[in-house]
Amino acid sequence: MSDRKHTYLFNPPQKDPKILKAEFVVRTAIFEQIFADIQSDTMQKPPQHYMLLGQRGMGKTTMLLRLKYAIEDDATLNTWLLPIVFNEEQYSMPDLASFFEHIAKLLAEDHPQYEKLLDTMRVHEYEEDYEQKAYEILVACLKENQQKIIVFHDNFGQFLEKIGKISTHRLRNILMNSSEIRLVGASATLLEHTSNYNKPFYDFFYQIRLKGMNVDETILLFERLAENEGKTAIFAEILKTERARIDVMRKLSGGVIRTMVMLFDVFIDNEKQDSFKDLEAILDRVTPLYKHRMDDLKPQQQLIVDAVAKAWDAVTVSEIAEIARADRQGLKTNQISAQLKQLVDNQIIEIEPRTKGRINLYRLQERFFNIWYLMRFARKQKNRIVWFVKFLEDSCGKERILTILGSFFEKFRNGTISDNSAYDWFNSFLMLKDEFLSTDDKLLVLGFGYMIADEKQNEEIKTFLKSKEKELTSQIDKSEESKTSIFLEPVNKSVATIIIIGLILIWLYSNNKILNQNKQEYKKLFEKYADEDLINILMYLVENKIDESLKLFNKKNIENNLSDEFLQEFFLILLSKKQYHSAYQFFSESSREANFKDRLKPIYFLTMEYLKDEYPNEYLKAGEEYRETIEELKTRVKWFEGHLN
């Protein structure tokens, strides 16, 4: 994303009106509704005032600007109705008098007839009721010129907070009774002023909630963005297969337009770049948006948001207290509850809607905000990449993660992903929950990565991966260690495992175009570790070319003494392909030298178990000592089934 494009994202007012109008493709119904009212009302009576409510980035500012431009473009309106825009960051607006002064300033900028207005106001600057005077002078001047104004105020909630009770009443009085001013306000926070029965502006505005975009709107927006960047064809192609992914990202961002525009880049360039880096860059860029959000909070609320963000999953009040070490801060749970209420009101935190019973579960409403938070504030090295892991888990299903994995290996191998970034990628994959990548999957990731690193002669990454493997295997049952150790130097007892790794990866990613195309390339990678024929035996099997695989197996079986490890993987894949009778034949017909039945007893019994309808007693012969191993093997066959189909 270019810097310029990025600037516009946060400062729509700086955007060329032509572009803003061209890009204005969602929320058109709301725009048309308000604009139709503006067009049809000549403001002979006090007009309808509007209030747009929505989180930062929901398109409030853009909506206000779109209305402004529409008025300026309308030949009838632009003679008598003058738009005044108050920007979001109007800090220098402490009272109602400054509000009118600012209007005078803006009027003078574009219209010479209002040049002296501010000076006329300021004559009364030090009088007690200057607010009122300033307003009256403004109105007199407007009447003189037979013009009216429409004020677009981007931060109305905060403005009301600042000006205090009496001035709020004064402003209401003015808006209620003046035919010279129409207000279209916007606010990111819930306006207590409009929802509290005792506040002057209770139910005063025509409120319009800008909700998150739906799928159709998102696609419409993306189409337009793609068009602007000359990527219409690419997007159309992606849309064919990845509609679901758009929806996932939409949910992740809460449908916030600004975030979605930023995610668009990741979305469309995913195949070419390092999405880890991209996302990191995007998160850097959303920092102003989100930092603002944090800064807006009271200290106690920051503490709570911090705890909820770190928890990631929805948590209870007492869990929040625990994470935030609230007792040490002197924060009681009822205070936390009270603050949570406000945070919920302001759409920072949401209550898990499916909670049953009395205890609420809270989480950050916008997941992308949570990801950003984890990235910005995770200080521990180990947690440095948690945000990315969360992003993957939340935005991708298992399928998608496997594709990303494939794409990662490709980029790692051709150097698109730097070594530095590769560490983060590997760590991220390893941190994924089991439901996304099982331990076996993770070992494969390490194995495949190791082979590529070996090919690139990158000793550092090799060492890193070895240590990671150790970490991983130490977490699982010690007895499995020998089976899963894959980093011993080539041509040893676990050669077979390595071959399997390669093959399975090819298979896994065969729906990944790039990897599929380079299948032969990858095969070469594995040849360093094993005889080409052995690779082919398994590869044919994986590719359902059972016949060819078995022929080659027979040939090799006669020539060589195949290792137990290789045989085990071969049989397990064979069983996963439901080739029970072929397996049985190998066992029953194997030569005395080969003696499969004795060497691979557990697998033999497992085969017989699959064939128990035909041989009801055979599998029962397995002694108790084999039971556990057989169960484990069964799991592995299932795993193969899951991965190979």
Added chain:
Amino acid sequence: MKLSIGKTATGDDFFLRDDIVAEIYEALNESDSLLLSAPRRVGKTSIIHHIKDNPTEEYYCVYVDTEDVTDSQTFFKVLLKAIFDIENKSRYQKSIEKAGKKIKGFLSSIDNIDVGGFFSIDFNEKANESIDYYEKFKDFLEKVDLDNRKILLMVDEFPVTIEHIKDEQGENAARNFLKQNRAIRQNNKYNQKIKFIYTGSIGLLSVVKKLDATADINDILSYKLRPLSLGEGLELAQKLLNTYQIQANEENLKYLLQQKIEWLIPFHIQLSIKEIRDLYRLEAKEVNKAFIDQAFNELILNGGIYLDHYRGRLSKVFNRNELTLVHEILKKLTENQSVNELELYDLAVKNHLESSFKNILLTLEYDGYIVELVGKKWRFYSPILKQWWSKNV
């Protein structure tokens, strides 16, 4: 007739209730001043605007909103200003001409006025402090000759003004302010020339009670603005829907009004029609009961956040015992269209809260939870809040 959400409905957008206007005039014949009271959003301001815009021969109608006034001096200044407001000028023209020198003399005594063929008044001079606007106001009434007509001065948000004066200037100042106003109303010379309609959404009586000054307003006749009848509600709903070319038959509209809105104040009808229109724009299908249910649910969904506020706020206002009673009261109100106060009192007895019962009701009313109907009955103020309450609390 277009939707008016929160703004004063005027002109074609105002749903005229002839009988109400007639009753107000009738009440004005019976008393020198009137308090037009009703909860927020019932349509008080729209009605007095209608009176202002369609004056009878008998009155010069002047409207003034004093919600931002914080002291007595400014109050009377604002009243004077409103009387001489440019837009009202033409209405006085005739009588001012007749009044001749008297008026002229009066006007000259206020700083910097310009008495030409017309007159204008410049209140912008800095010499404010030297003028006692209360005295000026009386002076004006003393001298002005209105050709046997009367000024009908409609003061919007009067109770808020009293509260502000109390907050900013102290209770004594507020009491004094009430006495000043009473003195004007009670003066036989003045009340030949002026009548007042006060309006306010917060109860004038409860504000004044806090000041221990009920005696100072007991001359004001109270007129309670009632909600629309079913017939009126149907007409309003139909008119609004016609504007947006949406068809709905009477049976379905009755369902909306009777089953959903129940208490037919214009604002809630406007809000419901808005929701129906917005939904209709998304998908133009028959406006039947299911459609109305959907629109009404949308209304509740949109309000979700602030509705939750209503629940949360209670625990700040009431103590634990009271809270139990409040929840019982509100629960009872969700189950019925309206409930007799006696039945609610019974709940107070059950909770041993007889003595604070009335206060609790008033607080709930003040905060916009419930409203009192004629015949000492209570109901939820907002149908949206009511539905939400029955589902979520």
